[in-house]
Amino acid sequence: MENIDIPKKILNQYASVLEDWVPKDASIAIAVSDHYIYYVPGMHDIHLREGQHIQTGSIAEVTIKDQRKVEVVMDNSLYGTSYFGIGYPINVQGENGALIIILPPNFHVLKKDQLQFLTGKKDDEWFPIPLDQVSYVESLHKKTWFYTAGDNYNISFTLKDLHLRLPRSFLRIHRSYIINMNCIEKISRDFSSNLVIKLIDGTELPVSQTYLNEVRALLGF
Structure with a gap:
């Protein structure tokens, strides 16, 4: 797949969809096909990079593959930092993608x-x-x-x-x-x-x- 060139303004609009409930210190990533096209680190930063390939077993991979919402606590085996992530299936210029919210690993605990x-x-x-x-x-x-x-x-x-x-x-x-x-x-x-x-x-x-x-x-x- 060729790289998708999307203005930051449009990507920020995707990220802002969840701003009513996403904590201000959350990190936000957007992935399309097999790589990340957008990443804004929050206080809980797993150090993704725009252009980085999606790793096997990641929330992005499962969200895009299954086209469903994914909520899971991830250990530190993929990115060196454990975290709680929520992946939302989205469509970016006709391509299946994922919007991922990245939070501290104990965030899901009531x-x-x-x-x-x-x-x-x-x-x-x-x-x-x-x-x-x-x-x-x-x-x-x-x-x-x-x-x-x-x-x-x-x-x-x-x-x-x-x-x-x-x-x-x-x-x-x-x-x-x-x-x-x-x-x-x-x-x-x-x-x-x-x-x-x-x-x-x-x-x-x-x-x-x-x-x-x-x-x-x-x-x-």
Whole structure:
């Protein structure tokens, strides 16, 4: 297919169709046939490029192929950043296309389902702990633990569950760690030039390559 040359004004009109409900920090993409022709990044930026080919398994591919609305949480395997996306089938100058709204991965979770505190178990007792007291969460030996100032608790949720249900102030940095961004003291590099996040309680946690782009995007460095 030849490249479609469409004025930005027209593409902006497509994007504005959903402006009544789309959050101002959402990213918006338009894809036609096998590539993206429009991308405006918001706060949750997955770093698409105009002219970039559509990847197999992406929301754009499924929306265009099936010509139906698609809503799904995507992991970070395609673009290095997990996100919640909504694809709408559209027609662009006679070609099947997709308008894609890109939002944080926990956006689809209803407020009533979003956690306000974590209830942890310690010595056969349960303690509801406000989230602002939680510095980080860890998956260790097939169990999930969260840590406060000088204490730790076992919790029944998996890290995957928590990644979706914790507020945006919590950031996944590793297969085994989710941190409270309000508890970060500094970010540095270790002897292998890998990023390490030091929390205000002195804990140092590694950032894995899998989550590196997401960490950089959300922390803005």
